[in-house]
Amino acid sequence: MAFGFRKASITEQSRVWEILEQAIIRRRADGSNQWQDGYPNPAVVQKDIEAGIGFVLTDNDLIAGYAAVLINDEPTYADIEGEWLTNEDFVVVHRVAIAQDHLGKGLSGKMLEYIEAYAADNNIYSVKVDTNFDNIAMMKIFEKRGYIYCGEVYFRGSPRRAYEKVLPRNTEIR
Template sequence: MSYQFRKANLSEIPSIWDILQKAIQRRKEDGSNQWQDGYPNPEVIQKDIEKETGFVLTIENQIIGYTAVLINDEPEYAKIIGKWLTNEDFVVFHRVAIAEEHLGKGLSKVILNYIEDFALSKQIYSIKADTNFDNFAMLSIFEKLGYQHCGEVYFRGGERLAFEKVLNK
């Protein structure tokens, strides 16, 4: 498969929001409280894109995945209950979502591999992320890709598990 991972455009918000809405519904059906509080929403996506941090995964120009990728931009990570592996520059990603008709193909891992490439292209060797304690799919991906649990962080009043992966220089 020939995937592309690129910055999202404002005109793509409806397609991205459709993917995220279905992911929000899946989290609800899984019994999770993640993404059940009005976040994420179209305004969040718009801000991601305006800040040039919104990225899409495409195949044949069809959007099949979305994430936000930022550099050194997660204030809550400074308040970790635990300890990060590194204190260097880092890439952080949020809001990974795959289109419903493309689930089960390992595309979240594809996105995370592209994020590693992005980090290395910026000479950054740390990737930090967080997820809900009941997001078993993402927890499994973190384990398979070598992320290490570092502690907990808090967002919108909820505890999240914090992970870091140190990349080889």
């Protein structure tokens, strides 16, 4: 398998939405309330891609995963109930989803690896993420990749677990 990670193009919007829709259905089947309120939706995907923050994980030429990757752009993170490890520039990751036919291959972790490299390539040494309290699989992935639980943040009135990973400086991450 030859993996890649790049910005999504607007022509790929429907495939990205298909992947997110599959994730929404999986979250519901797991008994989660995450992503069960009409968010994310196709308009969010379009906005991500148009803003240049929508990224795809590719397996050869197939889109296998999606994430929104932002730099210093999460106002909610200023109001953490807890404490971040750093107060410097950071990369934020939202809307991580893997295609149904690519599950079980460790691709969420692979995508985080690419995102960490993207951060370091931009001279940013902190990646901040959050997830629902009932998204056990994502919490395990964060912990496996060395993310530290820092406290709670709130999105649309719901508490979320917030994590941060401080990246090494001047070293190769890949």
